[in-house]
Amino acid sequence: MRIARAGHLLAAERGRIGEKYILGGEDLTLAQLFARLAKVVGTPAPKMRIPYAVAYGFALGAEAFARTVTHRPPRASLTEVKMARKKMFFDSSKARAELGYVPGPVDPALKRAIDFFRALNGRRAAA
Numbered sequence: 001m002r003i004a005r006a007g008h009l010l011a012a013e014r015g016r017i018g019e020k021y022i023l024g025g026e027d028l029t030l031a032q033l034f035a036r037l038a039k040v041v042g043t044p045a046p047k048m049r050i051p052y053a054v055a056y057g058f059a060l061g062a063e064a065f066a067r068t069v070t071h072r073p074p075r076a077s078l079t080e081v082k083m084a085r086k087k088m089f090f091d092s093s094k095a096r097a098e099l100g101y102v103p104g105p106v107d108p109a110l111k112r113a114i115d116f117f118r119a120l121n122g123r124r125a126a127a
Contacts (some may be wrong), residue, residue, distance in 0.1 A: 001125030010099040021095040028085055040110045055081045 007023035015021060028036065038045035059081045062074035095101040
């Protein structure tokens with residue numbers, strides 16, 4: 001099976017200076033993404049939906065704790081909570097037309113991301 005060229009490499013080779021290219025693929029809602037992740041990982045998707053006010057309050061506290069105590073990224077940020085509330089879909093037709101970009105399927109990309117983060121986590125645990 002031939003793997004499509006990575007979008008960022010295509011942008012470096014064929015992109016026009018000063019232009020921006022969206023390297024997207026399949027549009028998914030957050031619920032659809034969680035369902036796909038659950039399928040790829042083999043665990044159940046989250047069943048409980050956290051009310052926005054609770055998530056927002058947690059993110060406020062997490063950011064304050066991270067800023068003053070751990071000096072590491074927070075477990076949840078206000079930006080993440082705000083963005084999770086919105087449906088945002090993006091159009092990659094410009095990258096397809098100008099760069100020859102062809103997005104790959106979502107599930108294998110999710111699997112590669114999961115494998116990467118598990119390996120990264122394993123290296124951190126061993127250090």
